[in-house]
Amino acid sequence: MDQQLRVFVTVADRQNFSRAAEELHMTQPAVSQYILSLERTIGTKLLERSNKYVRLNKAGEIVYHHAREILGLYTRMQSLVDDLMNTPSGHLTIGASYTYGEYVLPHVIAKLRKDYPLITPTITIHNSTVIVDLVATRQLDVGIVEGEYVNDKMCIEPFADDRMYVIISPGHRLASKQEVSIHDLMEETWIVREEGSGTREAAEKMFRQLQFQPQKRMEFGSTQVIKESVEAGLGISLLSYWAIRKERQLGTLCTLKIAGTPVTRDFSLVTKSNEFQTRALEIFMDLIRSHLPEGSHV
Structure with a gap:
């Protein structure tokens, strides 16, 4: 099921079977078969197809939203297990608001890559509201946002002003x-x-x-x-x-x-409340806390 979801999400993101197949290193017929198999499992069509585009229908939007969260949970589970056996490594999805993401975060990532080369970060830059939503739906491991936020389901930690x-x-x-x-x-x-x-x-x-x-x-x-x-x-x-x-x-x-x-x-770190944290995430968050931007104060 996880491979079906991965193929489905890639097709939805690329809006094209050929581009999805290329990214997944698969043949286009294999991608089509995965989509058909998922649609049979769900019990309905998920995509609108034409010669010019591939788009999500209403059912597809629901499946896409939950598929992203499921895949994020699967990746987190695998990372937590790997952490028990290995040095800090694995994939880390990071989101940041524009100011921090464009002017501060690159310096933090440079230090992370230098000290922990086995940790592979993926960066998403967007406005603060979108970053909080992506963390809430487990599409990001951690977010860095600006301003004031209150959310009982999120852990929001101001680390600098x-x-x-x-x-x-x-x-x-x-x-x-x-x-x-x-x-x-x-x-x-x-x-x-x-x-x-x-x-x-x-x-x-x-x-x-x-x-x-x-x-x-x-x-x-x-x-x-x-x-x-x-x-x-x-x-x-x-x-x-x-x-x-x-x-x-x-x-x-x-x-x-x-x-x-x-x-x-405030600049604040945002994570899901009561979630296990990988060693890679803990290391990154410690780097953020210690790398105070010039002109900022705890």
């Missing part, structure tokens, strides 16, 4: 002002992240604390695009110190001094 600053381009009209008023901020176009992002949550928190709401907004799903847009003079934004440190050193971005800033938020 991050400081966030309002940023502008050096040529911006506010760059030369010693004091920036709320009125000044209200007149600006604010470039913010999408809903579900920890960075967006921090910006909304700042707006509430300063008691104003921007009338002009632009929303982007990438921190890098926001930085480029601010540099180009399209507006202002609130971003992590860690994300803007290089630009500040180069002088391509400036920070504003505003009462109530910098805004602080």
Whole structure:
């Protein structure tokens, strides 16, 4: 059954039998046979097929969701057994929000690979809400997220804080002002992240604390695009110190001094509550706790 599920998930992800067969190192007829066998076991068709695409139907979406969780449990079980006999090794699925994942996590992974070369990490970068959901459904072993979360079924461990600053381009009209008023901020176009992002949550928190709401907004799903847009003079934004440190050193971005800033938020480790942890996961989490980003504090 586990092989049937693995083949099914791969076909669903690739939306193509040929590409799935290539990834699985199987023939296309063998992949088709696995899918037919799974559909007979479940008792219904799971995929819509045409000459142009392969898509999940409603039943397929249900099976796909649970198949990902089942395969994750199987991999975790095998890793736990292997841990009893061997040095730290195995596959580790890690998720991280954009800020930590793009600007801090690569340094942690480099140390992990240097010290424990038998541990093989796979990284998923997404906004914080998605990362929490993927950990909850066991599609990730561990997540690193920004902001505040409360969930009885999840273990959420703050391990560092991050400081966030309002940023502008050096040529911006506010760059030369010693004091920036709320009125000044209200007149600006604010470039913010999408809903579900920890960075967006921090910006909304700042707006509430300063008691104003921007009338002009632009929303982007990438921190890098926001930085480029601010540099180009399209507006202002609130971003992590860690994300803007290089630009500040180069002088391509400036920070504003505003009462109530910098805004602080937590970086947190997220795992399933009451779950066995592999040695690989324990090692990774210890590395995270000891690798505090510059400008962050326990």
